[in-house]
Amino acid sequence: MSFRLSRPAGFAVAGAALVGLMAGAAAPSPLYPVYQQLWGFSSFTLTVIFAVYVVALLGTLLTVGSLADHVGRRPMLVGGLLVLAAAMVIFAHAGGVGALLLARIIQGIATGAITGAVSALIVDLQPDAHKGSVVTGGAPGIGLALGAAVAGGLVQHAPWPREFVFWSLFGVYLLLAVVAMFVPEPPRRRTDLRSVRRAVRPSVGVAAEARSAFLAFAPAMAATWALGGLYLSLGSSAVARLLGVSDHFHVGLVLASFFTPAGLVLLVIHRIPQEARRWLGLVSLGGGVLVSVVGVTVGSSVVYIIGSAIAGVGFGAAFQSAVAAIAAVTPADKRAQTFAAIYVLGYTAFSIPAVIAGLAAQDWGLRPTFVGYGVLELGLVASAAALAVRATRRTTRTAGCPKQLATAGACPDA
Numbered sequence: 001m002s003f004r005l006s007r008p009a010g011f012a013v014a015g016a017a018l019v020g021l022m023a024g025a026a027a028p029s030p031l032y033p034v035y036q037q038l039w040g041f042s043s044f045t046l047t048v049i050f051a052v053y054v055v056a057l058l059g060t061l062l063t064v065g066s067l068a069d070h071v072g073r074r075p076m077l078v079g080g081l082l083v084l085a086a087a088m089v090i091f092a093h094a095g096g097v098g099a100l101l102l103a104r105i106i107q108g109i110a111t112g113a114i115t116g117a118v119s120a121l122i123v124d125l126q127p128d129a130h131k132g133s134v135v136t137g138g139a140p141g142i143g144l145a146l147g148a149a150v151a152g153g154l155v156q157h158a159p160w161p162r163e164f165v166f167w168s169l170f171g172v173y174l175l176l177a178v179v180a181m182f183v184p185e186p187p188r189r190r191t192d193l194r195s196v197r198r199a200v201r202p203s204v205g206v207a208a209e210a211r212s213a214f215l216a217f218a219p220a221m222a223a224t225w226a227l228g229g230l231y232l233s234l235g236s237s238a239v240a241r242l243l244g245v246s247d248h249f250h251v252g253l254v255l256a257s258f259f260t261p262a263g264l265v266l267l268v269i270h271r272i273p274q275e276a277r278r279w280l281g282l283v284s285l286g287g288g289v290l291v292s293v294v295g296v297t298v299g300s301s302v303v304y305i306i307g308s309a310i311a312g313v314g315f316g317a318a319f320q321s322a323v324a325a326i327a328a329v330t331p332a333d334k335r336a337q338t339f340a341a342i343y344v345l346g347y348t349a350f351s352i353p354a355v356i357a358g359l360a361a362q363d364w365g366l367r368p369t370f371v372g373y374g375v376l377e378l379g380l381v382a383s384a385a386a387l388a389v390r391a392t393r394r395t396t397r398t399a400g401c402p403k404q405l406a407t408a409g410a411c412p413d414a
Contacts, residue, residue, distance in 0.1 A: 022143025152252015
């Protein structure tokens with residue numbers, strides 16, 4: 001195949017694929033209350049439906065997450081999008097919990113196969129580091145917001161409310177798969193069958209050059225994704241039962257009030273120094289969680305939405321600063337591996353606390369569960385803040401150290 005898109009066009013397609021990937025992850029959320037009403041399952045079953053997606057995704061990331069470094073970004077992206085389209089067909093025909101579980105598992109496998117490849121492709125084709133980090137950091141929030149809001153609107157107002165959203169996504173994924181066949185790809189090292197077999201052994205790893213940055217930002221990434229997991233698993237039920245919002249489109253918009261600021265903040269965040277972005281993310285995340293908990297406690301949807309929007313700013317700023325710092329020190333031939341590790345951490349935080357919350361909601365109720373989840377979030381934010389303070393102090397100490405002493409390791413914390 002001789003025809004190839006330009007690098008800017010390829011960058012745009014890769015970004016659109018990441019947005020579409022996340023939109024599909026959020027699309028079932030506004031439908032969960034409908035499924036619960038139709039089939040009478042519990043909050044715990046709901047979180048299991050949510051969690052099997054993440055388990056399948058993590059299993060795929062651990063086995064083929066770095067395969068794009070060996071076989072190429074394009075084959076992984078095209079193949080994953082086709083599998084994702086098949087999952088949408090199962091969603092559209094779902095008639096019970098079993099079909100939902102199957103659809104979520106297949107969706108998780110496809111997402112795991114795509115995630116590392118598409119993130120690495122975005123960095124490969126980025127016009128500059130800023131635009132690359134904006135897309136890799138902002139696409140998850142934009143995609144999740146679009147998925148929740150559009151799905152809610154279609155469920156409430158479109159014909160075939162339980163099917164139309166999934167047939168729409170089916171068409172989107174097929175179109176993206178066709179266009180992705182023409183995306184340019186940077187040259188890569190020759191690989192052999194032994195390297196491929198090694199790559200698909202269950203493992204997770206971060207490039208040696210990026211490990212210190214990965215560890216420094218791990219609590220911040222866990223905090224952002226844990227909060228996103230709460231919104232996408234129990235969020236719809238909480239909005240409907242605790243805040244009295246019955247319109248499915250409005251439920252989707254309330255969910256989007258968290259994810260939309262997460263993406264939009266990245267359009268202006270480049271004007272803020274990197275260290276300030278990190279603090280903006282942590283302060284907004286913690287403050288937004290506090291306000292949201294107050295909203296749930298007093299039953300005010302307005303207060304809850306304000307808190308969600310503030311926390312959404314924190315989600316976008318914290319995750320972008322983490323991705324930018326890690327990507328900046330990761331070699332090109334280890335990007336898929338390292339981005340896979342980022343998402344292994346993220347999706348683990350996305351799922352395990354949400355499943356525990358589903359169990360807790362059965363015994364304690366939704367409102368106490370949300371308050372408890374808020375306390376967990378604040379603990380993660382506090383851990384991330386402690387690491388940020390430590391990094392700032394280390395930078396301050398070494399800033400005035402003569403280069404010769406720093407190289408020799410004679411400066412404090414050098």
